[in-house]
Amino acid sequence: MADHDDLDLEREFAAFRNEVLPRVTAAGPTAVRARVRQHRRRVAVTTGSVLALLLVAGPIAGYATLKRDSAPKPEPAVTVDPTAPPTTLPGPSPSPSASTSTSASVSPSAGVPDGRISRADLLAARVDLPPWPGGSCRTNQARLAEGNPRPPTAALRDIRYGDVDRDGAQETLVILRCNDGQPGPEQVVAFDRDAAGRIVTMGQVAATGQRGIEHIPGINPHPDGRILVLVSDHRDCCGYIPGLIQNQWRTYEFNGTGFVQTAGETEFGPNPLLTDLQVTATDVQFTEQPGDMMRHGTVTVTVRNAGPAIANGVRLRFDWDTGVTLFAEGGGWSTCTGRGDPVGITPAENPVCEFGLLRPGQQRTFVLGISYNKDWAAAGTGTAVVERTNELPDRNPADNQAPFAYR
Structure with a gap:
């Protein structure tokens, strides 16, 4: 019974082989070479993709690093001394577009x-x-x-x-x-x-x-x-x-x-470029002489340069009460280097003592003889005025005048 079954099974396998094997074709050398080429292409594509990714990612990382390294450092703040003027005054701004x-x-x-x-x-x-x-x-x-x-x-x-x-x-x-x-x-x-x-x-x-x-x-x-x-x-x-x-x-x-x-500065203060002239004058005691229509006296005037700059063209003049004409007399006026007078008035009337230059700290004292007609007031006030012939301003003009009394 067992032998019969084995015989039937062998006949079934034989029939299967006779039907299926003719349909199966073995892979020859040509098929094997095609399969190898397909596998190589897959490997090449995968390798190329990896390399391409590295080529793209590499420069990006490098540029980021370079940008960080080459970014400009902030410049230190520039300070300007507001009290010091520029070497040249800035020119006009360009016209806007x-x-x-x-x-x-x-x-x-x-x-x-x-x-x-x-x-x-x-x-x-x-x-x-x-x-x-x-x-x-x-x-x-x-x-x-x-x-x-x-x-x-x-x-x-x-x-x-x-x-x-x-x-x-x-x-x-x-x-x-x-x-x-x-x-x-x-x-x-x-x-x-x-x-x-x-x-x-x-x-x-x-x-x-x-x-x-x-x-x-x-x-x-x-x-x-x-x-x-x-x-x-x-x-x-x-x-x-x-x-x-x-x-x-x-x-x-x-x-x-x-x-x-x-x-910057909030005030200018005294101008170091200007002079500071000062003047003082003594009171005058006039006297009269018999048969003389004039009253005669002497005034002592001191002029000082209290400023830091040289004063040139310095002169001394006198202002009197209205209607009084002053006359110069005596040798004291010879210490003046020149006399200046208003147009139309003789050099002896309302005289001006010009004495030129005063250096810083220097002073000069003048003893000047003066007279006026005794028909005018017997007492009054006069003013000694120091100024410069070029009319330049003074640092302290208040002390450029000195009033004095006469009688």
């Missing part, structure tokens, strides 16, 4: 109004000005002009630009002078624009009449918001020698509501 000079120009980067107002726009507008320190020029809806306009008009003398309120946009700074028929007052004014592009006045930075300021020659806005203003203790006009003018740089800043001085 058309995109920044329109009436509604807005800074797209900062998102705030651009206060850089062109000269043409400023001259074409009506602006409100801070009060003038004297003068008769208009402040409400005033029109500005250039050059030497008809008085009373505010003349635009200089224009500069700087971010004075530190909002990322520039504002406009101008020096104005009230031309009211004479060298009028001056002031530095800051202008900006509002969100609608209208010109608005931020305020007055500095003005003449403040802390000894008589003239404002220039302004120099700094990138950090500071405004350096060049101020003088005298105008460069009207016969005043420019070499005797004191100049200072004073620093102003915007505090959110107005401008305040934050650095």
Whole structure:
């Protein structure tokens, strides 16, 4: 029975082999080579992808490292001595481009109004000005002009630009002078624009009449918001020698509501370039002589140079009561190097003693004989006056005169 079953099983396997084996084809050399090439391509693609990824990631990491290493280091803050003027006064600021000079120009980067107002726009507008320190020029809806306009008009003398309120946009700074028929007052004014592009006045930075300021020659806005203003203790006009003018740089800043001085000198003090002449005089006792119509006396006058500079062209003269004519007499006048007199008056009348030069600390004393007609007042007052022939100012003019009594 078992043998019969094994025979049947063998016959079934034989039938299966006869039916299936003819359909199976063995892989020959050609198929094997195709399979190997396919495997190599897969390996090459995988390797290339890895290399490509490394080539891309490598430069990115390297650029990031290079950028970190080569990033510019912040520069140290630069400090400026506000009291020391630059070697040259800054020149006019460049004219703004058309995109920044329109009436509604807005800074797209900062998102705030651009206060850089062109000269043409400023001259074409009506602006409100801070009060003038004297003068008769208009402040409400005033029109500005250039050059030497008809008085009373505010003349635009200089224009500069700087971010004075530190909002990322520039504002406009101008020096104005009230031309009211004479060298009028001056002031530095800051202008900006509002969100609608209208010109608005931020305020007055500095003005003449403040802390000894008589003239404002220039302004120099700094990138950090500071405004350096060049101020003088005298105008460069009207016969005043420019070499005797004191100049200072004073620093102003915007505090959110107005401008305040934050650095620099606040006063000029005595001018070391000027002389300080002083004079004293003694009282005079006049005497009369029989048969003489004149009264005769002697005045002693001392002149001293108390200043640090040499005084040249020094002269001494006398002022008397109204109607009294003084005459020079005696040898004391020979110590004067010259005599000067008003036109039409003889050298002996109302004499002037010119004695030239006095060095610092030097003094001279003069004993001068004088007389006047005894028909005039028998008693009164006179004044000895010391001055310079070139009419230069004195540091302390109050002591350039010395009153004295006569009888």
